Amino acid sequence: xxxxxxxxxxxxxxxxxxxxxxxxxKDPYGRLYAWSDAAPRWSSPENLNGQKGKGAMENxxxxxxxxxxxPKGTVLSLLDIQxxxxxxxxxxxxxxxxPRMLRSLKLEMFWDNESKPxxxxxxxxxxxxxxGRMTTFHNVFFADPEGRSFNCFIPMPFKTGARIxxxxxxxxxxxxxxxxxxxxxxxxxxxDNLYFHAWWHRDTATTLAKDFELLxxxxxxxxxxxxxxxxNTHPRYKDLWWGEGEVKMYLDGDTDFPTLxxxxxxxxxxxxxxxxxxxxxxxxCLIADGKNFQWGxxxxxxxxxxxxxSACRVTxxxxxxGPPKEVEALQKxxxxxIIATTSSGWDNFFRSDDVSATAYFYLxxxxxxxxxxxSVATRIHGLxxxx
Numbered sequence: 001x002x003x004x005x006x007x008x009x010x011x012x013x014x015x016x017x018x019x020x021x022x023x024x025x026k027d028p029y030g031r032l033y034a035w036s037d038a039a040p041r042w043s044s045p046e047n048l049n050g051q052k053g054k055g056a057m058e059n060x061x062x063x064x065x066x067x068x069x070x071p072k073g074t075v076l077s078l079l080d081i082q083x084x085x086x087x088x089x090x091x092x093x094x095x096x097x098x099p100r101m102l103r104s105l106k107l108e109m110f111w112d113n114e115s116k117p118x119x120x121x122x123x124x125x126x127x128x129x130x131x132g133r134m135t136t137f138h139n140v141f142f143a144d145p146e147g148r149s150f151n152c153f154i155p156m157p158f159k160t161g162a163r164i165x166x167x168x169x170x171x172x173x174x175x176x177x178x179x180x181x182x183x184x185x186x187x188x189x190x191x192d193n194l195y196f197h198a199w200w201h202r203d204t205a206t207t208l209a210k211d212f213e214l215l216x217x218x219x220x221x222x223x224x225x226x227x228x229x230x231x232n233t234h235p236r237y238k239d240l241w242w243g244e245g246e247v248k249m250y251l252d253g254d255t256d257f258p259t260l261x262x263x264x265x266x267x268x269x270x271x272x273x274x275x276x277x278x279x280x281x282x283x284x285c286l287i288a289d290g291k292n293f294q295w296g297x298x299x300x301x302x303x304x305x306x307x308x309x310s311a312c313r314v315t316x317x318x319x320x321x322g323p324p325k326e327v328e329a330l331q332k333x334x335x336x337x338i339i340a341t342t343s344s345g346w347d348n349f350f351r352s353d354d355v356s357a358t359a360y361f362y363l364x365x366x367x368x369x370x371x372x373x374x375s376v377a378t379r380i381h382g383l384x385x386x387x
Contacts, residue, residue, distance in 0.1 A: 038086075038184035043079045050081075050183070067176040070105075070168040079164040079181045082113075084189060087156040089182040090164075092123070093149040095175045099124075099132030103379040104170030109156070110163040111195050111366035118366055120373040121200035123166065125358045127152060128286075130230025130296040132383050135286045137279040140300055141225075141360070154225075154360070156196040159189055169376045194222055194362035199370045202356035204381055208338050209350040211248065211315035215359040218368055223307050224249065224314060225360040226282075226300035232354035232382070233293045236335050240326060242295070243275060244348050245317030251308045258315075260306070265316070269299045292384055300360075314359065321348045354382070 041050030045065045046058065058064025070076045079087075094101070102124030109119035124132055127150035128142035136147040143151040156162075164181060168174050199215065206212050214227045233242045243265030248258040262268040266275045269283040275297060277288045282303065287296035306312075319340060321327075327347040330337060338350040 036184075038186050041085075041183050041185060043081075043181040043183070044179060048077070049079060050181075067178045070166060070174040070177055072168050072171055072173050075165050075167045076177060077163070077165050078179050079162055079183075081163075081183075082161045083185055084159050084187070085162070085183050085185040086158070087162065087181060087183040088153070089180070090152040091149065091182075092127075092177065092179045094123075094177050096172070097134050097148060099383045099385055100380050101170055101172065101174065102129070102132045102134070103383060104168065104376050105174070106167040106169055106373060108165050108167070109196070109198075110161075110165075111156075111158045112160045114367040116367040118195055118363075118368065119198040121198050121358050122373075122379055123150070125200050125228070125230070125356065126198060128228050128298060128358075130228055130356060130358070131232070131287060131294055132380075133287055133294075133296070137284065137286050139279055139284060139298065140281040140302055154196060157189075157193045158195070158366075159193075194364055195366045196360075197363050197368055198358055198360050199368075200356065200358045200373060201371075202354070202374060202378060204354045204378070206318045206352050206355055208318075208336060208352055209340075211245075211317050212355045212357070213313070213315050214247070214357045215312065215314040215361065216370060217250075217311060217313040218361065218363060218370065219311050220364045220368075221309055222312065222361055222363040223305060224301060224312055225306075225362065226298065227314070227357050227359040228286075228296065228298035229316065229355065229357040230287070231295045232384075233295065234351070234353050235293055237320060237330065237337075237351055237353075238326075239290060240320055240322035240330075241274065242320045242351065242353060244321040245319040248315045248317065249306060250311075250313040250315075251306075252310050252312075254313075265297070269297050294384065312361070316355070316357070318350060318353065318355070319348055320351045321346055323347070 043050045045068045047055035068076055103122045105123035107121055107123045107126050108117040110117050129135060134147050135144065137144055141154050203212055245265050247262040247268045249260035250258045266272055269285060275285040275288055275295060277285055279286060283299045285297040287294050324342060324347045327349055336352055339347055340350055341348045
C-alpha cells in the first residue's frame with residue numbers, strides 16, 4: 001500500500017465518530033508505529049468469523065473454499081461473533097453483477113445482538129453504487145477499483161456482538177460470493193463510540209412540491225455521514241435540468257425550516273451548472289447518463305461533520321429548471337409541474353422523478369426505528385438492464 005494511502009485511511013478513522021478520535025499512545029488508528037492489543041481477525045469463506053488458528057483448513061490449506069454460494073431464497077452469514085471490537089474493512093465480489101442481482105441481494109448488519117438491523121440496503125447501493133450499475137471509482141468510504149468488486153472502509157464498532165448477513169431475494173441462485181470482513185477485537189469501550197447505520201429507500205414517483213427524504217427522522221445522538229443518491233429522471237421533462245433541489249438538514253428540534261440548507265443538487269456535491277461524471281474523496285457523480293435519463297451522485301461529510309444531539313432528518317427538494325418557453329411548453333402539454341420561481345431567463349419548477357438513496361449515519365444506539373427495507377419488486381421496478 002502506498003504511503004499516502006495509508007495516511008489517508010488513518011485520517012479517515014481519526015475523523016469518524018465511529019472510532020476513537022482521541023490521538024494518544026493507545027489509539028491503534030492514530031499512530032501507525034504504535035503497538036496495540038487489538039487482535040486482528042478476518043472472516044472469509046476460508047475461516048468464517050475469523051476463529052484463531054482455524055484459517056485455510058479446507059483442502060489441507062490449498063485454497064479449499066475461496067467462495068460460497070447463495071441459492072435463491074437463502075441467507076449467507078458473513079460474520080456472526082460475540083465480543084467487543086470494530087469492523088474496519090469489508091470486501092466482496094460476486095459472479096453475477098447484473099442490475100437485478102445487485103438490487104435483489106439484501107445486506108443487513110446487526111449490532112449487540114439486536115433483532116432489528118442497523119444496516120439494511122441492497123448490496124450494490126450500500127457500497128456506493130446506485131441504480132444497479134457497477135462503475136469504477138474510489139472515495140473516502142467505498143471503492144470499486146476495476147468495476148467488479150465492493151469495498152467499504154467505514155469503521156463499525158460493536159460492544160457485545162456483530163452479525164452481517166446477505167439474503168438472496170432474487171429468483172436466481174448466486175453461484176459465488178467471495179468476501180473478507182476485517183475486524184479487531186478490543187478490550188476497552190469508549191463512551192463516545194457510536195454505532196454505524198445505513199438505510200435505503202426509493203420513491204418511484206416523487207410527489208410534486210414534497211421533498212424526498214434521504215433520511216427520515218431519527219432520534220438520538222449521532223452523526224450524519226452522507227448519502228449516495230440515484231435518480232431516474234422522467235423522459236416527459238425531456239432534457240431540462242432536474243437538479244435544482246436543495247438538500248436540507250433538520251437538526252435537534254428544527255420544525256418547518258432546517259438549520260442546514262444547500263443551494264442545489266450539483267452545488268451540494270461541489271460542482272456547478274449541471275453534473276458530469278467525476279469522483280473525489282468526499283463528493284462525486286458516478287452516473288451521468290442523459291441518454292438513459294440516469295444520474296448517481298454522493299457526498300460524505302468528513303471535513304464538514306454533521307453532528308446532532310437529539311434528532312436528525314435530511315431531505316432533497318424535488319425541483320428542476322429550464323428556459324421559460326420550454327417550461328411553458330411542458331405545461332401546455334399537460335406535464336405535471338409546479339413553477340416555484342421565475343425570471344427573465346430561467347424558471348425553477350417542482351417535478352416528479354424516480355429517486356432512491358442510501359443514507360449513512362452513526363447513532364448512540366445499536367438499532368433504530370426506521371422502516372424496513374422495501375420489497376424486491378419495488379427495488380427492481382423498471383430497472384434498466386442495459387447501459
